[in-house]
Every structure is written in C-alpha cells, then in structure tokens.
Amino acid sequence: MFRSMPEIKCVPFSANETVMYRFGTPGTRPRVYLQGALHADEVSATLALHYLCELLTVAERENRVRGELIVVPHCNPAGLRQFVHGRHLGRFDLSDGRNFNRGFPDIADEIIHRLGRIAPQNLNTEMAIDTGASLLSKVRCESPGDQFRIELFRMSWGADIVIDVHSDMESVVHLYSSPASWPRIERLAAHLDAQTVMLGEVSADMPFDEAHSHAWSKVARFLMERDYCAAHRVSSCTVELRGLADVEPALARQDAAAFHDYLVDAGALDPIASIASSAAALRTAVQPISLDEVDMITSPITGVLVHCKDLGERVVPGEVIARVFDPTEIVPYRAWREIVARYSGVVFARWHQRTVRAGMVVCKIGGANGERKPGNVRLPD
Numbered sequence: 001m002f003r004s005m006p007e008i009k010c011v012p013f014s015a016n017e018t019v020m021y022r023f024g025t026p027g028t029r030p031r032v033y034l035q036g037a038l039h040a041d042e043v044s045a046t047l048a049l050h051y052l053c054e055l056l057t058v059a060e061r062e063n064r065v066r067g068e069l070i071v072v073p074h075c076n077p078a079g080l081r082q083f084v085h086g087r088h089l090g091r092f093d094l095s096d097g098r099n100f101n102r103g104f105p106d107i108a109d110e111i112i113h114r115l116g117r118i119a120p121q122n123l124n125t126e127m128a129i130d131t132g133a134s135l136l137s138k139v140r141c142e143s144p145g146d147q148f149r150i151e152l153f154r155m156s157w158g159a160d161i162v163i164d165v166h167s168d169m170e171s172v173v174h175l176y177s178s179p180a181s182w183p184r185i186e187r188l189a190a191h192l193d194a195q196t197v198m199l200g201e202v203s204a205d206m207p208f209d210e211a212h213s214h215a216w217s218k219v220a221r222f223l224m225e226r227d228y229c230a231a232h233r234v235s236s237c238t239v240e241l242r243g244l245a246d247v248e249p250a251l252a253r254q255d256a257a258a259f260h261d262y263l264v265d266a267g268a269l270d271p272i273a274s275i276a277s278s279a280a281a282l283r284t285a286v287q288p289i290s291l292d293e294v295d296m297i298t299s300p301i302t303g304v305l306v307h308c309k310d311l312g313e314r315v316v317p318g319e320v321i322a323r324v325f326d327p328t329e330i331v332p333y334r335a336w337r338e339i340v341a342r343y344s345g346v347v348f349a350r351w352h353q354r355t356v357r358a359g360m361v362v363c364k365i366g367g368a369n370g371e372r373k374p375g376n377v378r379l380p381d
C-alpha cells in the first residue's frame, strides 16, 4: 500500500500496457473506478483524470482517502497508437473494426449459475463480487479485442461507482446513466455542471458502463429473490467531457476539482477543511431526460456543413440549426439545404467535421417537454 505516491500497476494486454492508479486501502468502501479515453482520441478525460490523480495524491498524503479509488487516465494505449495517414482514429479498433465501447461481457448469468449452487442462507453480496472476480480472472480470449474488454472489466469489477469518461465530437458536458444509478450519479452531474443527462436501462450492444449496471441489476434481483437484501448495486455512468478539441489545462483542472468534490460527496474522500462548502457543492443537477427524448438530426445530403446554433443553445421546432452546401449542384440556389429542428430542446452536441455525407448525424438535441422520438438509441461517444 502506498501513502505518499500512487501505486502504479501495469496491466498488460495485447502488445501494450494500461497504467492504473490506486488510492486508499484495497477492499475499503466505497470503491470508485474512473477511466478515460476508452475511445482513444477522447483525451479531455485523460488530462482531467491526470490532474485528479494529483489531487488524490495530496488527499492520500493528508490521510483524507476513505474509500478505494482506481483511476485510469487513458485506458486504451493500443487505440492511442492508431494513426492512419497522419490522422488519429480512436473510436474503432483497426485490428477488428469494432467500436471500443461496445461488446463488453455479460457475466451475470454465469455468476447466477454459480451462486445457484450455494444454499440461500449463505448468499451475500461479497460472494457475488468474488464469484464475478474469479470468473473474470479465468477468462482467456483468443481475440485481443475481447481480452482488452475483459481486462477493463476485471479492473473495474466490484466497484460501487463506475465512471467512464469520454468526449463527444463538439459538445457541452453531458452524461448517460440509468434510473437505478441516478441517485448516486446526480451529484456528479451537478459538480460537473452537466447541461444534459440521459437515463436509460438498455441500449445497443453493451457499452462499458451499461455492462456493469446490467450485470448488477440481474445479480441483485437473483439475491433478492432468495431473501437476501443486496446492499451492493453498482452505479455507473458515461460522462461526455465536452468535445474532442476541448483539451485545455484550465478546463481539465476544473473537471478534476469537480470529480474530487464528487468523491467527497460519495464518501470516498474527506473534504479539504478550508473549502468544505464550495459553491460547486451547492449546484443542482439538471433534470434528466430519457434516451427517446434525444433527437439525432441527420444531414439530408453530402456536402459542406455549416452549423447555425451554438452548443447549449435552446431551439424550437422549425428553427434552422444547420445548412449543408452541395458543391456538385450546378444551380446555385439549389445548392443549399437547411436542416431544421423538429422538436424543442437544447443543442448539446454537434458533428465536428465540416464535410458530411447524407444520413450522418450532425446534431443532437435534448428534448424538453417530454416529447418522444421513437426509434432513437443511445450513442455514447
């Protein structure tokens, strides 16, 4: 156990290494796991978590760490090295074409199968955690991509709170989480001053945070059916820490302070005595919306994208939010196409490149007024 300096554990996978920092005493609660840059180009997370480690090193020195904190500023070094023709590509694994934040394992059924052999009166939450850890320690995957996912799941398994920090293309701070997780995630949204929060139970193809919440919802249900009151239920979320280019030390230090203050609220840290009641702690989280209240606006044509609304701007139906210019159209007045808002809401994310093809999502609007847009799915970035 370290005191003055963070323990650094290198977890080998594929041909690379992931650096993990652990603070506090292993086994103490709450255990909080934070990782950044699963999509390897979304490095606002990396800088923020790097500065968070500095704050936690001080907290460790001052004996203020009460729980166990695991921080991985860049969890995807293989993705970090993916350059093609001088451009970095961090969202998809070039070795297999898969989205790095999809296809995490569903281990709940196997845990339940193993727990089913144990007498109900002997069941408890720690047993479920240990069973999952044992299962994950024995998994061997032939595919480097699957092994990578297992390694991340192994590092984070058993945490009370799992925070996966990404960024969107261009965006304000926003979060994805689940209704069950929200009570413990709400303060994080407030500290980060998130402008949009989306809650949903299940989306497409098992992203990292959802793999945790999904597994624990099933295991907790199993335990409760056997009259055991399952005390542990993970709270997980995906934080979108603005856009790809919002990588600035001042912002990163601000975000690190927000994560630090949240860890105080979560009971993982004692507060810094001199700033125990900061203004940030008094913020109220934004009212969450459901995933089907998000309108994903697509471009009708291929061409040059011009955004007409700023991030965080509120729009109403019929307002022009973007225009697309078709340079192949020989009749000038036909070359421009307007994209208008279909519902009222806040523009919380925009596409970052200005050349788009027909059908691409160019803007995300978080709907107000409970309006429904059936068919939308969560797309954490």
Ligand SMILES: [Zn+2]
Residues within 6 Å of the ligand: 038, 039, 042, 101, 166, 167, 380, 381
């Ligand atoms: Zn991402």
